[in-house]
Amino acid sequence: MAQTQGEGKRVAVVGGGIAGLAAAYELAVQAREQGLSLSLELFESSDRLGGAILTERVDDYVLDAGPDAVLTLKPWGLELCREIGLEDEIIPTQDEHRGVALYSRGRLRSLPYGTGSSAVRKVRAYVASGVVSWPAKLRMAADLVLPRGAQKQDESMADFFGRRLGREAVERIVDPLIAGIYSGDPDKLSIYSTFPRFPQMVAKQRSILLALLRAPQSARSGARTLPIFCSLRDGLGRMVEVIVERLGDTRIHLSTPVTAVEKADSGYSLETHAGRHNAYAGLILAAPAWTSARLLGDLAPGPADKMKAIRYVSSATVFFAYRTSDLGGRPRGFGFLVPACEGRRINGATWITNKFAHRSPDDGFLARCFIGGDRTGEEMRADDEGLVRICREELRDIAGITAQPLFSRVYRWKDSGPQYDVGHANLIGEVDTALAEHPGLEVTGAGFRGIGIPDCVYDGRETARRLIESLYK
Numbered sequence: 001m002a003q004t005q006g007e008g009k010r011v012a013v014v015g016g017g018i019a020g021l022a023a024a025y026e027l028a029v030q031a032r033e034q035g036l037s038l039s040l041e042l043f044e045s046s047d048r049l050g051g052a053i054l055t056e057r058v059d060d061y062v063l064d065a066g067p068d069a070v071l072t073l074k075p076w077g078l079e080l081c082r083e084i085g086l087e088d089e090i091i092p093t094q095d096e097h098r099g100v101a102l103y104s105r106g107r108l109r110s111l112p113y114g115t116g117s118s119a120v121r122k123v124r125a126y127v128a129s130g131v132v133s134w135p136a137k138l139r140m141a142a143d144l145v146l147p148r149g150a151q152k153q154d155e156s157m158a159d160f161f162g163r164r165l166g167r168e169a170v171e172r173i174v175d176p177l178i179a180g181i182y183s184g185d186p187d188k189l190s191i192y193s194t195f196p197r198f199p200q201m202v203a204k205q206r207s208i209l210l211a212l213l214r215a216p217q218s219a220r221s222g223a224r225t226l227p228i229f230c231s232l233r234d235g236l237g238r239m240v241e242v243i244v245e246r247l248g249d250t251r252i253h254l255s256t257p258v259t260a261v262e263k264a265d266s267g268y269s270l271e272t273h274a275g276r277h278n279a280y281a282g283l284i285l286a287a288p289a290w291t292s293a294r295l296l297g298d299l300a301p302g303p304a305d306k307m308k309a310i311r312y313v314s315s316a317t318v319f320f321a322y323r324t325s326d327l328g329g330r331p332r333g334f335g336f337l338v339p340a341c342e343g344r345r346i347n348g349a350t351w352i353t354n355k356f357a358h359r360s361p362d363d364g365f366l367a368r369c370f371i372g373g374d375r376t377g378e379e380m381r382a383d384d385e386g387l388v389r390i391c392r393e394e395l396r397d398i399a400g401i402t403a404q405p406l407f408s409r410v411y412r413w414k415d416s417g418p419q420y421d422v423g424h425a426n427l428i429g430e431v432d433t434a435l436a437e438h439p440g441l442e443v444t445g446a447g448f449r450g451i452g453i454p455d456c457v458y459d460g461r462e463t464a465r466r467l468i469e470s471l472y473k
Ligand SMILES: Cc1cc2nc3c(=O)[nH]c(=O)nc-3n(C[C@H](O)[C@H](O)[C@H](O)COP(=O)(O)OP(=O)(O)OC[C@H]3O[C@@H](n4cnc5c(N)ncnc54)[C@H](O)[C@@H]3O)c2cc1C
Pocket: 014, 015, 016, 017, 018, 019, 020, 043, 044, 045, 046, 049, 050, 051, 052, 053, 065, 066, 067, 068, 069, 070, 071, 256, 257, 258, 259, 286, 287, 288, 291, 315, 316, 317, 413, 416, 417, 444, 445, 446, 447, 451, 452, 453, 454, 456
């Protein structure tokens, strides 16, 4: 397929997850605002857009199978929602049910949650929760007096927090808190690429605890104070639907995996089952890093080799819908997290009905278990029935839930969780430098510069702006 005269520059985006969609959206915005003649195509291997974002309705239940919440502390996710007209559909977490528990030392223990209460109260609540032993509490307090220490180029989360707060705090507080985001291993994950805020706190204020105690209390957006997480009334899939509506003339090729990328006379060509697609002046790869690495194998073997080193893990979410009256008391809070050292078979569970409104009918209670990753990867070998059984046993043992669910659903996320291991920032720097030799070629997506919807939106849009600049300079 050759470029037709007068249709302007052709640009392709490979991958229709939120990063690719945000990139395509920004390309369309820039073309409109700058009056550029841009012909845009989006290639997606599966038969739907959204990637990890998937909302399904089962009866009156709304199941966000992948991400279920957008972090408000990073504004780019909600900014995009507002920009595309979803302001009125943004819903906060339900304050009246606020709370999260940690399964530690054999039972669930409530933790302070959110931005509402003062840091002093939060620290007190942590101390009272019994999540860690008394010797560990004293060791954590040492952070208040420890010197800054030499600034390191990078180190693991376990090394950083272990140095500041002690090993037990790493195992029982840090580990479960990262479970919900990375399903990762604090001994492998880079502190600078995951939570750079903490080394910055130490650099500026010498102590993590001091910095937390002095921190402002809430995220502000416009005139409203927002909780840490928000969602959309009908599920995050709405974001995907409405972005697509805003893509204008973009040609969307579903069920069209790109199998190779080559250099063509006037840019790049793509190989798909439908044949060769030629003459893209600009190309944004927004697939998982391991896919983009494979696609670039011949064209840019240097960056491709580095991208291959970005490790991914698989996970699953398992949903259970209950009749609340069958539960013998509605579970409290937003759910619980489990440290790996407890040796349980799930990473945690969310009480979806408590977390967000509009997710279940009256007298319905929706719960979701999170399993897999670096921590409970072995369990992922089970078939769907096996996963349901494991999750039900764990909900029984951890949270006392024995009720028969009305239905269950299993969603598998194979090789979809990038892990920012120690050295990740350097690796990405090297990828960027090497890719600079290929003008018009860009990579984005959760594997590179930020996990989570806000970061993927930010990076997708930034990547699109960079590409426009390079094409029209
Ligand atoms: C279970 C789970 C829970 C999560 N919870 C949250 C949360 O609550 N909040 C939050 O902010 N984030 C959460 N995340 C993370 C967040 O959802 C992801 O990081 C983000 O959606 C990734 O977007 P992406 O576009 O980079 O990648 P993806 O969503 O993986 O999209 C990549 C796309 O590329 C396509 N593709 C692959 N190969 C090809 C090819 N050869 N040709 C064409 N297309 C191809 C894929 O089909 C896919 O659609 C969660 C993730 C998971 C899995």
